[in-house]
Amino acid sequence: xxxxxxxxxxxLIALTPLNIGLLLLGCFVGTLLGALPxxxxxxxxAVLIPLTFAFGFDPTSSLILLCAVYFGCMYGGRISSIxxxxxxxxxxxxxxxxxxxxxxxxxAANALAISGVASFVGATIAVIGLSLFAPVLARAAIxxxxxxxxxxxxxxxxxIGGIAGVDPRKTLLSxxxxxxxxxxxxxxxxxxxxxxxxxxxLYDGIQPIIALVGLFAISEILLLLEKTAKDRPKxxxxxxxxxxxxxxxxxxxxxxxxSGIGFVAGVxxxxxxxxxxxxxxxxxxxxxxxxxxxxxxxPRGVAAxxxxxxxxxxxALIPMLSLGVPGSGTTAVxxxxxxxxxxxxxxLLFERQPDLVWGLVASLYLANIALxxxxxxxxxxxxxxxxxxxxxxxxxxxAITFVGVYGISNSIFDLKxxxxxxxxxxxxRKLDISLVPLVLGLLLGGDMERNLRRAMSISGGxxxxxxxxxxxxxxYALTIGFLALSVWLAVRDHKQTKAERLTxx
Amino acid sequence: MTLRTLTSVKLGAVLAAALTVTAAPATAAExxxxxxxxxxxxxxxxxxxxxxxxxxLVQGNVQVTNMAGGVGAVAFAMVANDRPGDEDxxxxxxxxxxxxxxxxxxxxxxxxxxxxxxxGADVGVIAxxxxxxxxxxxxxxxxxxxxxxxxxTGGSSGAGGWDHIRLLMVAQDAGIEDLGAIxxxxxxxxTDAVTQMMGGQISVVSxxxxxxxxxxxxxxxxxxxxxxxxxxxAFPDIPTAISLGVDVTGYNWRGLYTGGQVSxxxxxxxxxxxxxxxxxxxxxxxxxxxxxxxxWRGGAEFEAFVREQAAVMEEISRDIGIIQ
Amino acid sequence: MTRMSVRLFGAAVFAIAALYTLQSxxxxxTFGDVLGPSVFPVIVGIPMMILSASLVVFPTxxxxxxGRDRLWRQAAALAAFVGYTxxxxxxxxxxxxxxxIALIGFIMGGSPWRALALGAVFGPGLWxxxxxxxxxPLDFLGTLFG
Numbered sequence: 001x002x003x004x005x006x007x008x009x010x011x012l013i014a015l016t017p018l019n020i021g022l023l024l025l026g027c028f029v030g031t032l033l034g035a036l037p038x039x040x041x042x043x044x045x046a047v048l049i050p051l052t053f054a055f056g057f058d059p060t061s062s063l064i065l066l067c068a069v070y071f072g073c074m075y076g077g078r079i080s081s082i083x084x085x086x087x088x089x090x091x092x093x094x095x096x097x098x099x100x101x102x103x104x105x106x107x108a109a110n111a112l113a114i115s116g117v118a119s120f121v122g123a124t125i126a127v128i129g130l131s132l133f134a135p136v137l138a139r140a141a142i143x144x145x146x147x148x149x150x151x152x153x154x155x156x157x158x159x160i161g162g163i164a165g166v167d168p169r170k171t172l173l174s175x176x177x178x179x180x181x182x183x184x185x186x187x188x189x190x191x192x193x194x195x196x197x198x199x200x201x202l203y204d205g206i207q208p209i210i211a212l213v214g215l216f217a218i219s220e221i222l223l224l225l226e227k228t229a230k231d232r233p234k235x236x237x238x239x240x241x242x243x244x245x246x247x248x249x250x251x252x253x254x255x256x257x258x259s260g261i262g263f264v265a266g267v268x269x270x271x272x273x274x275x276x277x278x279x280x281x282x283x284x285x286x287x288x289x290x291x292x293x294x295x296x297x298x299p300r301g302v303a304a305x306x307x308x309x310x311x312x313x314x315x316a317l318i319p320m321l322s323l324g325v326p327g328s329g330t331t332a333v334x335x336x337x338x339x340x341x342x343x344x345x346x347x348l349l350f351e352r353q354p355d356l357v358w359g360l361v362a363s364l365y366l367a368n369i370a371l372x373x374x375x376x377x378x379x380x381x382x383x384x385x386x387x388x389x390x391x392x393x394x395x396x397x398x399a400i401t402f403v404g405v406y407g408i409s410n411s412i413f414d415l416k417x418x419x420x421x422x423x424x425x426x427x428x429r430k431l432d433i434s435l436v437p438l439v440l441g442l443l444l445g446g447d448m449e450r451n452l453r454r455a456m457s458i459s460g461g462x463x464x465x466x467x468x469x470x471x472x473x474x475x476y477a478l479t480i481g482f483l484a485l486s487v488w489l490a491v492r493d494h495k496q497t498k499a500e501r502l503t504x505x
Numbered sequence: 506m507t508l509r510t511l512t513s514v515k516l517g518a519v520l521a522a523a524l525t526v527t528a529a530p531a532t533a534a535e536x537x538x539x540x541x542x543x544x545x546x547x548x549x550x551x552x553x554x555x556x557x558x559x560x561x562l563v564q565g566n567v568q569v570t571n572m573a574g575g576v577g578a579v580a581f582a583m584v585a586n587d588r589p590g591d592e593d594x595x596x597x598x599x600x601x602x603x604x605x606x607x608x609x610x611x612x613x614x615x616x617x618x619x620x621x622x623x624x625g626a627d628v629g630v631i632a633x634x635x636x637x638x639x640x641x642x643x644x645x646x647x648x649x650x651x652x653x654x655x656x657x658t659g660g661s662s663g664a665g666g667w668d669h670i671r672l673l674m675v676a677q678d679a680g681i682e683d684l685g686a687i688x689x690x691x692x693x694x695x696t697d698a699v700t701q702m703m704g705g706q707i708s709v710v711s712x713x714x715x716x717x718x719x720x721x722x723x724x725x726x727x728x729x730x731x732x733x734x735x736x737x738x739a740f741p742d743i744p745t746a747i748s749l750g751v752d753v754t755g756y757n758w759r760g761l762y763t764g765g766q767v768s769x770x771x772x773x774x775x776x777x778x779x780x781x782x783x784x785x786x787x788x789x790x791x792x793x794x795x796x797x798x799x800x801w802r803g804g805a806e807f808e809a810f811v812r813e814q815a816a817v818m819e820e821i822s823r824d825i826g827i828i829q
Numbered sequence: 830m831t832r833m834s835v836r837l838f839g840a841a842v843f844a845i846a847a848l849y850t851l852q853s854x855x856x857x858x859t860f861g862d863v864l865g866p867s868v869f870p871v872i873v874g875i876p877m878m879i880l881s882a883s884l885v886v887f888p889t890x891x892x893x894x895x896g897r898d899r900l901w902r903q904a905a906a907l908a909a910f911v912g913y914t915x916x917x918x919x920x921x922x923x924x925x926x927x928x929x930i931a932l933i934g935f936i937m938g939g940s941p942w943r944a945l946a947l948g949a950v951f952g953p954g955l956w957x958x959x960x961x962x963x964x965x966p967l968d969f970l971g972t973l974f975g
Contacts, residue, residue: 043965142704146690167889169880173842176877180849183873186575187866189663189691191610192856193575194866195849200582200612204574218910225902225937226895269697324696324719336547346696346719391939395930396951402913402929403922403955407965409572415914423907431838432890449869450691456864457690458657458706664861689861827860 007131010358013060014366022057022065023363027370030072037080037397038213038404040089041073041330052337059343060356064363066337067317070330071123071364074273074313075371078115078306083108083385084397086216090208091273091309093439094281096216098294098301105297108386112379113243114299115306118255120372122307125259126266126314127364135350137267138322144268146454147466151475152268153448156275158479159282160437161486170433178441181206182449189453201413208443210405210414211421215435217401218422221394223429243379251303254284262308266315272328273312274443280308286485314364321345321357534563536761537596539580541573544694545627545713546597548795549759553595553624553779556787562778575610576666577602582612589764592771595621600757603811604667607818608828618762619772620811622779622804624788625797627713629671629732629755630743634702635725642729642749645709646679653683659690659698660712665827666691670818671732671755672711673825678751684825699726713757714740715796732756737798758800760807776804832888839884846881850874906936921971922960927952 013019026048033044048069052062077092082099095115102111129137160175161168184195185205196202258280265276284304285294294301319325324346326332338345343353350357385393405418425435452466459465467473534557536550547569554567572580580596588594596618606615631642639645648655653676660668673684681687692698695712699720702710710717710726714737720726721740730746731737732755746753763775782788783801792799802810822828853870895903909932917925931948935941960967 142700145701145704145706169883170889173877173880173884176846176873176880177842179873180846180870180877183870186578187663187856188576188693190856190858190862190866191576191605191608191663191665192858192866194856194870195852200575200579203579203582221906221933221937222903225906226899269700319700323700324716325694325700332541336544336551344719347723347725348719389939391934391937391944392947394937395933395944395947396955398910398933399926399930399951399955402917402926403959403965403967406917406967407959410570412914412918415917416911419907419910419914422910427838430892430894431835432892445873450693452869453862453864454690454692457688457862459863460654460688461863669861685860687861688863825860 003132006354006358007362009355010360010362013355013359014064014363018057019061019064019359019363020366022061023068023367024370024374026065026068027072027075027367027374030069030074031076031079031371031374032072033069034073034076034092035079035088036404037084037086037088037217037401038209039407040077040209041070042333043407044069044073059338059353060359062337063334063356063360064367066334067360067364068367068370070313070334071310071367072371073330074123074310075116075119075375077309078119079112079382080397082111082115082302083382084217084393085220086397086401087212090212090439090443091277091312093212093274093436094277094305094309095302097281097305097436098296098298101295101297102299102302103386107247107297108383109243109379110247110299111302112382113376114248114251114302116372116375116379117248118251118258118303118306119310119375120368121255122259122262122309122311123314123368123371124365125256125307126263126311126317127361127368129263129267130314130318130364131358131361134318134322137318141267141269141319142323144471145469146451146458148469148471148475149268149451150448150455150466151472151479152275153444153451155475155479155482156278156440156444157448159279159286159482160440167432170431171437174428174433174435175437175441178438178443179445179448180441181211181438182442182445189450199413201411205446206417206442207408207414208439209408210418211442212439213401213405214418214421215425215428215439217397218419219425219429219435221398222422222426224390224394243376247299251299254288254300254303255307257284257287258304258307259311262311263315265308266312267318269316269319269323269325272316273309274440276312276315277305277309278440281305286482317364321349321360322347324349534593534595535568535570537570537572537580537584537594539572539574539577539597539602541571545599545601545757545759546577547571549597549599549624549761550595552788552791552795553597553761553782556782556785556791557778559787560782560785562781576605578605578611581618584764585613585617589617590766590768591764592767595761595763595775597759598762599759600626600814601662601667603815604670604818604822607815608665608822615812615815617765619765619767620808621761621763621772621775622783622807623758623760623800623802623810624779624783625792625799626756626758627715627797628737629668629711629757630714630717630728631672631675631730631732631746632699632702632710632712632717632721632726632728633708634705635727637708637727639708639729640727642675642744642746642751645729646675646681646751649676649687650679650681653681653686654688656709657688657690657707658709658711659692659701659707660710661692661695661698661716663691664689665822667755667757668712670821670825670827671753672709674753674755674821675711675730675732675746675751677825678753696720702726713796718796733798739796756798756800759797760802773804779803832891834892834894835888835890836885839881839888842881843878843885846874846877850878902936906933909933909936917971918968919971921969922967923953923956923969924971925952926955 030044033039077088078095080086080088081092081095082103085096085100087093087096099111157175161171184202186193186203261280262276281304284300288300316328316331320331326335405414455465536554538547538550540546550569554569557563558566633639662668669689690707695716698710699717701707721728728743731743732746732753780803789799850871853867856866913929927948930951931944934944934947956967959965
């Protein structure tokens with residue numbers, strides 16, 4: 001197999017002392033940035049770009065450093081999801097659903113370990129996919145047209161009702177609010193400013209990360225404040241400092257399924273890590289939620305989305321390297337850096353710069369191992385965070401979110417917007433309305449609309465284009481199947497509870 | 506063992522270096538890229554910033570701030586409102602930005618700013634998929650004349666943006682009356698448009714060559730014409746539209762502006778610094794490798810050029826029907 | 830009566846969705862854009878109106894709002910957040926952040942001195958972490974002193 005000798009060469013390149021040093025530095029900085037709410041891979045990579053220039057690292061070393069940061073962020077994002085119920089970055093949002101309940105039940109160490117191992121599994125599967133099939137997959141992904149992307153988003157939003165909450169209407173309404181907010185700003189297709197209220201601050205729309213941090217972090221503080229000093233937990237009780245293997249092993253299938261779904265989402269430019277972790281969670285829940293444990297601290301609800309999000313992050317490197325199409329904000333920054341280092345990603349990259357590609361692939365394998373090794377011993381330290389009294393922990397978390405959001409574009413307006421989202425998040429949570437669909441709507445709404453309009457521009461106004469390709473037909477069939485299954489399950493559960501009530505009564 | 510100690514020493518050095526670099530004193534210059542990281546304006550700021558500090562033309566590093574929104578409108582409004590007299594501030598712009606100004610899509614008129622210099626330009630191209638039955642620009646325009654809505658076209662700008670206008674200028678030259686009937690699809694970047702064309706979603710792409718050069722070299726797409734005065738050195742086989750009898754050029758120059766209340770001395774100093782930068786091999790290499798053709802216009806000459814181009818752009822936009 | 834909040838929320842969202850859908854009709858043009866900028870807001874707005882209207886008619890869930898003393902704490906925390914956004918650029922990052930941490934710490938039930946100490950440590954500490962180590966520029970002194 002030619003691939004193995006190429007990877008072997010890659011390891012020779014990756015295993016130079018400089019590259020290993022950069023790899024470890026990147027993993028550490030990445031985990032830190034990912035864990036801090038508001039800061040994410042985009043900041044991390046942007047912060048380190050001047051460093052690569054200043055030292056004149058060659059493109060391979062620079063890319064190794066930045067990809068390690070990228071992977072590190074994906075690992076780090078889950079930490080505050082689990083411990084604080086505040087996602088560190090967008091893709092970590094699904095991890096709050098079962099991760100935080102686990103932590104509240106004293107299972108923080110297990111949740112962190114499961115998510116760490118799931119991250120490792122997901123990312124490793126993605127790197128294996130990258131090394132074996134990158135060019136083939138990239139060529140397959142280009143057949144995904146605007147109508148197919150639209151069908152994919154329809155599938156996502158049709159299944160959103162299944163993620164959380166008792167009343168599916170509230171979940172759908174939350175998604176609709178997110179989609180509505182996604183249309184704020186200058187419309188990139190026509191150039192018309194929409195719903196900006198004549199404020200140029202809104203020309204660029206509402207950044208999902210600002211909404212995310214406001215909705216989760218600020219509202220969390222407001223919620224904590226309404227509990228009386230007596231019933232507010234000083235700190236969450238921790239049963240165990242160290243994870244147990246017996247808790248991790250049963251989630252193996254959830255990890256593998258999540259990895260598979262995430263990887264597909266990652267390879268498609270425009271779907272990305274958030275959609276990957278979302279889909280992984282929804283499908284895992286549909287498949288495994290026999291006893292209604294999802295959303296209440298089911299370990300599989302932590303394993304699937306974390307595997308999905310890391311797998312998608314790795315998968316997103318495929319279109320970036322072999323087509324030059326950035327699938328996400330971070331890969332866009334990586335792409336810019338490569339171009340400014342005189343490397344042109346695209347169809348010829350694998351032929352012309354095998355050292356760069358395979359050196360990167362090898363260092364991604366190493367980065368995964370490094371991240372797992374780095375993350376597992378830190379679990380004990382992180383779980384101790386839970387012991388910090390709320391009055392000391394939350395103000396610092398709040399301050400970090402303020403800096404994180406300010407650091408994105410140095411705008412005070414963004415801070416005010418974040419506070420606004422905090423109040424909105426508080427109201428929604430009081431009314432039992434899940435925040436996750438809102439953020440997903442905001443994240444995916446722009447692309448959903450643009451792809452619908454692109455499809456209609458291609459067809460010249462014929463709506464038939466939406467169901468004209470085999471890919472979109474398959475996706476709609478999946479959507480219908482999923483909805484039918486949900487309805488059937490709901491009816492069955494309803495009958496069961498009715499029967500139980502009758503026997504009890 | 507040796508490897509391990511070496512590694513930790515290196516890592517220590519890198520960590521220490523990371524701390525000192527990022528702890529460098531406040532920079533004397535700031536470049537605003539009015540886009541997210543990764544776009545052409547981001548490249549302009551980052552490359553110019555890097556070369557400026559390499560040549561010692563500014564103190565320390567140039568701080569690059571990304572301020573995306575409204576195809577440059579957000580940064581334009583911020584500079585006009587908050588920092589019109591900031592002499593340490595430069596902002597990236599290009600033909601794309603001037604097109605927006607000419608169509609009245611910025612919150613203030615063009616004259617609000619002082620335009621420093623243009624340092625290079627990307628060349629617009631018209632391309633089709635390698636498997637497309639269309640072999641030449643003449644075949645393309647013939648097909649479009651026969652039925653303007655027959656072919657689906659696309660590029661990285663929205664409707665009425667620079668990629669779209671360049672295509673419509675070619676179509677207009679070919680004698681197509683109903684320009685609005687030509688189907689145009691916006692994508693997030695030139696490579697997105699090209700890969701969607703390779704996937705069979707659209708038939709023709711009009712965008713800058715720099716970003717999609719890899720696909721030309723790999724033979725995945727066929728460039729029918731370059732919208733430049735002279736053949737492009739890296740691709741001498743690509744015919745210019747002019748050589749094919751279509752009198753259209755469409756460059757996308759990259760340049761910088763500064764606030765409207767900056768003093769004449771500071772303005773002149775920036776122009777001088779940028780001219781030194783332009784003449785350095787560092788810039789020439791960086792620009793060429795990014796697919797740009799180095800072109801210099803600075804100071805008053807550039808001011809005049811921007812105004813003239815905006816006037817021309819406004820006329821074309823009105824002519825084509827993008828603005829009333 | 831506890832369901833009144835859900836009804837009120839539904840009514841508010843309905844009004845916003847209706848305005849949103851109506852406003853979208855202003856976004857006409859355009860040249861070379863088949864669907865235009867006004868259709869997607871309608872696709873989102875109409876289901877939103879239906880969903881919110883159904884919440885007004887058939888509300889679900891019980892909502893218990895906090896008592897008056899708790900509301901004061903929340904209002905104080907919100908005031909601290911908004912105040913922070915107003916003075917941060919003037920007084921500089923470390924001072925503003927120290928004050929924010931101390932105030933929120935106090936409001937959340939920490940003793941005043943301990944909250945102050947927490948702010949005094951973490952205000953400058955976060956500045957050092959973000960500005961010095963991570964390289965995100967933050968004003969040290971602000972426009973008032975600097």
